[in-house]
């Protein structure tokens with residue numbers, strides 16, 4: 001079971017969507033949102049068998065409707081997460 005989450009920055013209006021969790025029928029997939037600390041870009045990555053784990057700073061998504069997350073675009077902590085659909 002996974003969830004689609006919409007992220008939107010209230011400061012710069014940067015917007016993106018990501019998947020969090022598993023995908024039905026795919027046992028080696030567990031998606032999570034992370035910041036690539038080398039490129040400082042947002043990435044939605046599969047954490048199972050992930051190589052180069054050190055490269056990523058994972059967002060805390062225990063609460064999928066959260067505020068004050070780091071925005072990779074304007075570098076402010078103004079990013080809001082809103083879960084949209086479960087799949």
Ligand SMILES: [Zn+2]
Nearest residue numbers: 009012071074
């Ligand atoms: Zn921003």
